[in-house]
Amino acid sequence: MTECTYCGSDVYAHDPLFLESAADGDREQAGQFCNYACLSAHIDEENLTEDAACAFDPTD
Numbered sequence: 001m002t003e004c005t006y007c008g009s010d011v012y013a014h015d016p017l018f019l020e021s022a023a024d025g026d027r028e029q030a031g032q033f034c035n036y037a038c039l040s041a042h043i044d045e046e047n048l049t050e051d052a053a054c055a056f057d058p059t060d
């Protein structure tokens with residue numbers, strides 16, 4: 001079974017999403033999730049969007 005990066009459930013029992021990151025042009029498996037809820041919760045928990053905005057200025 002393939003465990004959800006966030007909750008540890010079998011992702012194939014749900015609606016799985018797979019995350020990849022790219023370093024030096026190489027794609028690397030960065031996790032898998034049951035659905036968007038687990039992905040979103042994982043992002044919140046790890047503060048993955050902290051200081052990561054790409055040229056987004058809310059004061060504009």
Ligand SMILES: [Zn+2]
Nearest residue numbers: 004007034038
């Ligand atoms: Zn999950």
